[in-house]
Amino acid sequence: MNTLLLVDGSSYLYRAFHAMPDLRSPHGDPTGAIYGVLNMLRSLRAGYPADYSACIFDAKGKTFRDDWYADYKAHRPEMPENLAVQIAPLHQLIAASGWNILMMEGVEADDVIGTLACQAASAGARCIISTGDKDLTQLVNSRIQLVNTMSSETLDEAGVLAKFGLPPASMVDYLTLVGDAVDNVPGVPKVGPKTALKWLKQYGTLDNLMSHAHEISGVVGNNLRDALEWLPQARRLLTVKCDVALPMRYDELVPPPQDAAQLRTLFERFGFKTWLRELSAPSTALPEPGDGAGEGMMGENAPASVEYETILTEARFEIWLDKIQRAEWVSLHTVAAGSSMMNAQIVGISFAVGPQDAAYLPLAHRYPGAADQIGREYALARLKPWLESAQYKKVGHDLKYDQHVYANHAIHLAGIAGDTLLQSYVLESHRSHEFDNLALRHLGAKIVSHAEIVGKGARQIGFDQVDLAATARYAAIHADTALQLHQMLIAEIRTQGRLEEVYFNIELPARQVLYVMERNGVLMDSARLARQSRELGEKLMNLEAQAHGAAGQPFNLNSPKQIQEILFDKLGLPVRKKTPGGTPSTDEEVLQELALDYPLPKLLLEYRGLAKLKSTYTDKLPLMVNRETGRVHTSYSQAVAVTGRLASSDPNLQNIPVRTAEGRRIREAFIAPPGSRIVSADYSQIELRIMAHLSEDQNLLRAFANGEDIHRATAAEVFCTPADAVSNEQRRYAKVINFGLIYGMSAFGLASQLNLDRSAAQQYIDVYFMRHPGVAGYMQRTRQQARQQGYVETVFGRRLWLPEINGGNAMRRQAAERAAINAPMQGSAADLIKLAMIAVQNWLENNGMNSRLIMQVHDELVLEVPDSEVALVKEKLPGLMCNVASLKIPLEVGLGEGENWEAAH
Incomplete structure (x- = not known):
């Protein structure tokens, strides 16, 4: 057929x-x-x-x-x-x-x-x-x-x-009854799919329904009778x-042949690089681990005929050692095996000194039948002077990880002059920075990913067990590609004005500070966490008993289905919203709303909060303590958030809840060693200060310049009352308004936050903008700028891309407009804390201090400080952090110290 x-x-x-x-x-x-x-x-x-x-x-x-x-x-x-x-x-x-x-x-x-x-x-x-x-x-x-x-x-x-x-034969009749709003063809008023289906099942056809219209009762019956003259015309319009x-x-209609030349021209014009690459001769995929082949992979940039050297003798190693010492730039890629950055061990190293001029030095492939390799200790000893010298310029992708791997071998990698991960992030923060993705996007090169070599999850193996030939090809191509990417991306950054400053003055030096912080780690009191975990367990059992009592029967507090049955079927609580599957939702937003009027939802929320604390922190943190250091060593990711904010993982130290007493107690387990204190330095109201700087609103500038309580000052403006007469409730309202508006909150959102009707919330917003015309003007200018150029900028020139700002989807477009207002503030705050980290670390190193940075959490720096240096650190920290930028308003830093992180607040 x-x-x-x-x-x-x-x-x-x-x-x-x-x-x-x-x-x-x-x-x-x-x-x-x-x-x-x-x-x-x-x-x-x-x-x-x-x-x-x-x-x-x-x-x-x-x-x-x-x-x-x-x-x-x-x-x-x-x-x-x-x-x-x-x-x-x-x-x-x-x-x-x-x-x-x-x-x-x-x-x-x-x-x-x-x-x-x-x-x-x-x-x-x-x-x-x-x-x-x-x-x-x-x-x-x-x-x-x-x-x-x-x-x-x-x-x-x-x-x-x-x-x-x-x-299908009944679909025209069905469409006629419900109408077609897109084509402006009315159906029968108040008749939707359910009613139309019911009528057609009962009467069979539209014609038969029309002849029995007198039998249909109620409003829809009247509407049907009123539409009898129109329905034949509607059916005519809707019939194909x-x-x-x-x-x-x-x-x-035989398909014509493809026009490859035309496609190539158009793909190049519109930047469809993947499709453009597919028009070229297909490349050979890298072999699976263990098959012994070394054929690969990089399309036009590294055809399969390119041979990369595998260094297996000391004589060839010496030749390459001389080669990398003479090269202006060397791309470095370290192949390692291990479960974390703190225990990973070097398996091999690849170098590239020019396009398609790369080699792999295997050092510790341990599978049966692996070729003889140069001894790892010997090779690292010979390489150490080059690796530790700032004179030799190294580039690569995510070299912070490589630094940790070398540190595990007592080598302090220096001379990092370029990182393609950060270059990509500075240029296009909204896009993927995975190495294989960058190669495809910028070089049109399809390269094999890390996961394709070692696998994922439970099936993942260490590089020491991967076929040497396959690893050699993979690692050499990685170094070769990184060098080409570096040359391309750094050239692009240098043409983009202030992005060059963001890359060289913020991201590259911040990368080094983050490595130091990760290496320092945070001392944990595991015994304290164990006690907290037991106490949380007891509270959870108590809450479970209370919940069973409120429900009138036992049930699983971790089962959404059972919670749904108890809340809505048994207790008859009102359904606030439904899941995509059509069942009543029991998510946190719903429970918070119901908790205002009913006891069981409140108990469920408290149970969920404590259960998360226990599973995520008090149970898990002790398991993540490094046995050798007694500390947890989080990993800070620079290239994640489009705003420039850092992300913390394994463990995530940036999301520890601090609004509850139980959450704040988690921070008590982050301790200083004997003879030292924890010092916390936190920028005060940094995003509001940046709003004042960006908007140049005179009332905001005046309030900050005079050291006023900004929320009290706003309340005085909005409620038209003297500042000293502002009530606590009015100040709370003003605080929600201040922070809500910089996040693009609508009148509906503000009404929800303050439990007001929408008109009252809109009135507060109108008064606020009347009193702060500079803020209103800033918001309007920023939206317009974002639509015109597709991005907004921080105070320091970081570009915050908004791909949806001119999109066809209204919800995404509105979200992008809200982000356009807030992103410059979040992004500028992220830049400030990075600059502060750099300034503080430089001061510590230049003055031979024993104090050390151990955490960065949002707008806060946390240090571990010997008792003998506490006074000096507290004296210098505010100035170091406040002087990293000159804004139209003064920056302010809050300080605290204590035996643990919580006490420092």
Whole structure:
């Protein structure tokens, strides 16, 4: 049976535009709809091979339906400009990809699809229609089916019946009753899918229903009778015309050949690097570990014929040692085995001194049959002077990890002059910085990832067990690629003005400080945590008993299903929202709302909070203490948050809850050793101060300059009362307003936070902006700037990209607008704390201090300080942190000290 594949291009065009982020070409042209539709077509062709195919779009101008009904599609808005400019190049790309494109004046795409589909079915062929439009379900029969590549849904006759409760033959009647708001075809008022289904099941057809309209009672019955004259016209408008006069038959739609030259030109223009690479000769994948082959991988940048050296003799090692000492730049990649950065051991090292000039030095491959290798101790001893010299410039990807690995061998890696992880982060913080992704994005090179070599999860093996030849190829390509990426990315950074300062003055030196902090670690009192864990366990048992009493029966407090049954079925509490599956939700937001009026939800929230503390911290932290140091060594990630904020993991020290007494007690286990104290230094109200600096609002500037309580000052402005007469409740309201507005909070959000009606919340916002016109002006300017250039900037020039700011999805666009307002403040605060870390660490090192930085948590630095240095550190810290930048308002730092982290607050 021959197959005809028809694509409803107009349907997918709009769906792709609204579903995709605001992608841009290298020249700034929008490409989201282009990418989305092309991706769908590629997937469709792979999944549904066809003898004949076409992509059908609506032509410009009126159709016969406009003559039938003047208001047909009258309410449809104009096509967004960002979409309109993508139409012509999309058509070019579809045609060049080997698709027939059809657009017929005077008829809609649906009618062209219907005519061709019925032609094919009548001739005994099979027809597949790719669409997201339910109107085309009326065409489905034994030879015609619908597929939706966006939802992976297939609708044959049984599928339509299962989804809508009606066979395809009844779908026009169904659509007529419910109407089509998109095309402005009214149905019967107040009649939705359930009522339409009920009527058609009872009466069979629309005509029979109309003849029995007098039997339908109530408001919907009246509405049906009022619509009797209109319904035949609505059905006529919604029926797909299947006898359109077309200039071709379905069996003339043989796919044309691809135009590779045209595709290459267009892919380059729009920055579709992956597809551009696929047009080139396919590369050979790296072998699986253990198969002994060394063929690989890097497309045009490292064809399979490139041979990388594996250094197996001392003579070749000496030659490469001389080579790296003479090179201006050396790309370094360390292959290691171990469960963490603090215990990883070197398995091998790769070097690259130029494009495709790289080698791998294996040192500790331990599987049976591995080739003889140079002794690790001997090689590291010879390399140590070069590794520890700042004179020799090393580049690589995420070299902070490499530093830890070398430190595990008593080698202090120095001379780190470039890190492609940070270069990518500075240039495009909103994109992936995985090494294989960077290679593909910037070099068009498909390289094998770390996980593809060693595996994942329980199946992961150490590099010491990976085939030496495969590792050699992988590691040499890694070093080669990193050197090429470094040269490309650093050149780009140097052309981007202030980004050069962000990279060289903030990110690179902060990387070194983070390495020092990770190495220092934090001393833990495991015995204290064990006591807290026991106490939390007792409290959890007590709360469980109280919850059972409030429910009137035992139940599993960790089971959402049982909680749902107790709260809503047994106790009859009001359902606030439902899950995607249609069941009542028991998430935290719902429980918080219910807890205002009912005891059991409050108990459940308290139980959940304590259970998380126990499992995440008091139980887990002692297990993460390093046996050799007695400390936990978190890992700080620089290239995660688009705002520049750091992320902490294994363990996460930045999310320890401090709003409850039990949460704050966790910090008591972060202790100073005997003879030392914990000192905490925290920027005060840093984001509000940055708002004052950025907005230049005179009232904010004055309040901070005079050292006023900013929330009290805001309350005085909003409530039109003297500052000394502001009540605690008014100050609380002002605090929510201050922080809420810089996060882009709406009147609805503020009303929820303060438990007010929306009009009162809007009045507070209006008064605030009237008293702070500088803030209102800043917000408006920032939104406009973000729309124009796709990003906003911090005080220091970091670019905070907002891919959705001009997107077709309204919710994502609004979220991007809120982010545009807040990101410069969050990002500037992140830059400030990094600059403070750098300044403090430099001061400690330059003055031979024994004090050491041990943590960075949001706007706070935590130090471990010998008793003899406490006074000096407390004297110097505020100045060091406040003088890293000159803003229009003074910075302020709060200090505390104690025997543990909590006591320092």
